[in-house]
Amino acid sequence: MRSFLNPLLVLLAVTLGITAGSAVPALAKVELKVTGGNIEPLPIAITDFQGALGAQISAIVTADLKRSGLFAPIDKGAFIEKIANPDAQPRFDDWKVINAQALVTGSVGKEADGRIRAQYRLWDTFAGQQMAGEQFFANDANQRRVAHIIADAIYERITGEKGYFDTRVVFIDESGAKNARKKRLAIMDQDGANVRYLSDGKSIVLTPRFSPNRQEITYMSYESGQPRVYLLQIETGQRELVGNFPGMTFAPRFSPDGQKVIMSLLRDDGNSNIFAMDLRSRSTTRLTNSTAIDTSPSYSPDGSKVVFTSDRGGRAQIYVMGADGSGQTRISFGDGVYSTPVWSPRGDLIAFTKQSGGEFQIGVMKTDGSGERILSSGFQQEGPTWAPNGRVLMFFRDSAGGPKLVSVDLTGRNEQPIPTSNFASDPAWSPLLE
């Protein structure tokens, strides 16, 4: 379990050369633009990889690509060519005839030292050439990671965007009756696999968020009686109180460089202001000083600005300010109440929760507040978090007795439930590791 988040686990990625017979480079035809209005999912054939684990790996790759909404994996029953040697050039005509624009072949085997060796090749069937080919070594516990890394490579090669499948999500696992909910910190892969619990459920815990290096989370807990913000080292389980403030601290998030935690601090008059704490020097900076609720701060990816919620104008709206608290400006002007703004990791958009007409909506707007688009509406849903490529959001929706996690892409057309065994809320997506 210690190796769960170890970035060095995938020891080696080697680009596989083009095999004999396909040495003539043709112009690749397979590509997909992720931005754009209507996206037609790309028909792709993902064959079972060779080796005992092969079918399992292929199934995970297939599920990742399918859930992205950008790929339409073709049913294996339609395949004509049986891939005997994943390194040899396939019979492109057999794949073109079933309209597979891209083809994935591969193999998984075990090395003498117990490591897994996995390789894949991505073929452009209409151009008749290999688009990508790589080989990975990983330790045995990381079969699923290997599959996610392959899915990321395929996604990136075809869309030109970074993938987001080899990522994790921290969230609040919820069980028990609504008026006596047990809430636990939990972490899992982005597809819902490999759930691990990080707290025992004795105290209410809320709003976990990843550090940029994925090794720590900051969250809020009632364990001391008074609700406060904490840091948790995921692998060691070491916990630490953030700051020594007189009142409740809540709504924490890391700065993009991981050096600061920004959060709300309750004032004695019942209002809440935004503070940033430097984790090394322990010095704190007050960013807002209003007789209002100022909360849910989120840094821009370059760290120069902060977006937050405030009800200083009457009802909750979204504001942007400099990271030093300067130039506080309201940016949301639509009809409704806005909260939980989160800056996209690409810097171009701000996701939010909006309450309007008795519904809760998840939407995005440009960083000046223009171009608002609602991606998902429901009776009760909130708390968007960005996939590290800035193309997909995850949030939680309360229905049928409790909350569940849902993802939606930026078109708003591809909404997917994230399977969890219990109720789940407050998802926060991990960053990618470079």
Add this chain to the structure above:
Amino acid sequence: MGRIAALTRNPVMIALVAMLAITGCASKKTPNSAADLGLNGAGAATPGSAQDFTVNIGDRIFFDTDSTSIRADAQTTLSRQAQWLNQYKQYAIVVEGHADERGTREYNLALGARRAAATRDFLVSKGVSSSRLKTISYGKERPVAVCDDISCWSQNRRAVTTLSGAGS
């Protein structure tokens, strides 16, 4: 309208909402008196006991949607609370602020905190020593009524004055 459409699409949910509504109704009334709580005889509680406070005085007040102002009915309850608390000075007091589910989690933590502070300030204005009073917000994390409609939400938008034993 969106809600009705959603319910029509999901008969299971209708059944569930109906069930919850019934359970919710059991605790629907403001438990400001012993009779409301189904306890026989308001005088059953020993004067000066925590039960006396909860049953005969009323330990909670309610708020309007997204509001932290103390309503007229709440002022009556809090004045009664202050009188009792000034008489029985052995108790330390924690005022819990709560919100209904019709808001986002972080905002509702702040809203609950503001309700608790408003309640505390009112008690102080009626002579309760601020050194006896602490506040805590539970946001929307501790609902008492669990149905998905207005009757429950109004129950959950509350501040509860709790007695934490012999005070300092």
